[in-house]
Amino acid sequence: MVSIRPPKLRVPKPKIPKIPRQLQLKKFQPRAKPLSATMVERSWWNLFSNATEQAFEEMGQEIVEHIRNVILTQSPPAGIHWPPLSPVTVRKKGHSMILYDTGALVDSFKYEVFKSGRYVYLKIFTTIPYAPIHEFGGYTGRNLSTYIPARPFFFPTIHDYMVEHFGPQWQELFIVKHFGPRGQELQGESEIE
Numbered sequence: 001m002v003s004i005r006p007p008k009l010r011v012p013k014p015k016i017p018k019i020p021r022q023l024q025l026k027k028f029q030p031r032a033k034p035l036s037a038t039m040v041e042r043s044w045w046n047l048f049s050n051a052t053e054q055a056f057e058e059m060g061q062e063i064v065e066h067i068r069n070v071i072l073t074q075s076p077p078a079g080i081h082w083p084p085l086s087p088v089t090v091r092k093k094g095h096s097m098i099l100y101d102t103g104a105l106v107d108s109f110k111y112e113v114f115k116s117g118r119y120v121y122l123k124i125f126t127t128i129p130y131a132p133i134h135e136f137g138g139y140t141g142r143n144l145s146t147y148i149p150a151r152p153f154f155f156p157t158i159h160d161y162m163v164e165h166f167g168p169q170w171q172e173l174f175i176v177k178h179f180g181p182r183g184q185e186l187q188g189e190s191e192i193e
Contacts, residue, residue, distance in 0.1 A: 053113055056122040059165075060111030063124055067157045068106050071099045077156035083149045098151060099134055119175075124158065 069075075074097060076082050082098050090096045099105060108128040114121050133140050137150030162170040 052120040053115070056113045056120060059161075060113060060122050060124060063158055063161050064109045064111050066161050067109050067124075067154060070153050070157050071106050074098060076151070076153065077160045080152050080156050082151040099153060104128060105131060105134075126154070 070077060085093075085096055085098060093101055105126070105128050108126045108131070110125060110127070112121075112123045112125070114123070130140075131154070133148050134151050135154050136152075137148055140146050140148055162174075166173055
């Protein structure tokens with residue numbers, strides 16, 4: 001058996017142009033730190049956290065718009081029936097739109113996305129003090145003499161949105177907290193179910 005050696009090829013070295021002295025950098029050595037597990041974990045967490053923030057921004061916009069539409073189109077959330085306004089209220093307002101008078105309630109819904117520790121929060125809220133009485137019903141006015149029936153629009157609308165986008169088990173994906181008119185956390189009956 002005869003072996004044939006390939007001929008040696010000579011490749012000329014590329015000519016590197018000289019850099020003018022003004023543009024030359026002094027010896028540049030990056031300060032390299034070893035990449036630790038916590039640094040990797042944090043960088044991955046920041047990527048996830050930023051994506052979550054963007055998703056929550058979109059969700060906040062959509063949910064607020066959904067709540068506004070429920071009131072403006074007078075279409076209660078699925079499975080909810082709003083009692084009609086009393087004739088006295090219709091006469092005072094000049095129309096029979098439920099949950100709408102000046103538009104202040106509709107325009108008051110806002111959302112906020114913020115980070116705290118390792119969690120990203122989406123807070124949906126209204127600054128109108130009379131919104132809870134319409135949501136939960138109850139007595140109001142002088143000497144608590146006027147009864148306003150519950151016309152739920154806030155929590156059921158959020159629930160419908162979440163079921164539509166994440167399925168019926170959406171509460172397993174998110175930590176949900178509900179707060180009442182004085183900032184107290186609501187438990188039990190008032191939770192979205």
